[in-house]
Amino acid sequence: MSAMKNGAGKLRRTRLTFRRTIWLQLPLVVWLVVLWVLLWEAVTPITLASGLLIAVLITRFLYLPPVELGGRFNLIWFLAFTVKFVALVVAASVQVTWMILRPKGVPTSSIGAVQLRTRSDLMITLVAQVTSLIPGSVVVEVNRHQSVLYLHVLGATSDADLKRAREQVLRNEERLVRALGSLRDIDAINRHRREQGKRAIAAGAFSYFLRRQNER
């Protein structure tokens, strides 16, 4: 993406970042091959080779700016997040079903703004995705530059309801950052936590750094 911003030095930059581009596209290619093999339901040389061919063709000809991954992955926090997420999805389904079936229905809801603490595209996307699947909230608008999410909160008829929805989003943001946020994301969370007088979170044991964290 940075190669696209500089108009003048574009050619030089593109050549310089060629290896980096391959590195950035690699996760996507691997994922596409895995997807292809899963769809064929068989791991054979032919499915692997055709999958690799198609993945390379897709990434060459249907080019999109690569997703900048955080470069950090924490297995323990990721598992914790997954368990919590499944529980929240079940709770969301039950809660919405109850609101559908209860006699008074849902007369009023609210639209609330949530200021996220992290700024990376990946984190905003993931938090928005998770927020749409957990109880009470659907994302109706995203302000990418200021990382603000606007949620429609089902059945929120008081400021306390809105506050609860907001805090839930921020808790999920924190869980996601612990699982796969970059060190910069962790810094952003910690700055906020210190203001509130809470203990800072650390990158933690079982963190795997897939890329050198040079952005700090």
Added chain:
Amino acid sequence: MNWPVVLDWVSGFLLIIGAFFSFAAGLGLLRFPDLLSRLHSASKPQVLGLASVLLAVVLQYPTWGIITSAVLVMLFQMMTIPASTHMVGRAAYRTKHLKRSALYKDELAEVIEKADRTRSEDPGSGGNG
């Protein structure tokens, strides 16, 4: 009771649960007052409904092919539902397909109002906000 019978009962129970949640999702589309609330109904109970049906299928045919397909179906549900609800919700809000009376508070409207005010005071700042 032998094992296949237990499996059949569990699968049957899961199918009923799945059907129930999918039915609730449909009912929500009818009962909720405006488009934004209906998005909740379209995006949540049906996820659990589909998950239970898929789990029942996996229990009946526990082969790798079926399991990976079920995982993929669930994964793409989780990835596409938020995106589609977001697009519909955003379009609905911008085209004013929402009931103001069904909202207790709207912080997005406050922001848009403020942006409109600053734009009318300072016409030089450009159009798309």
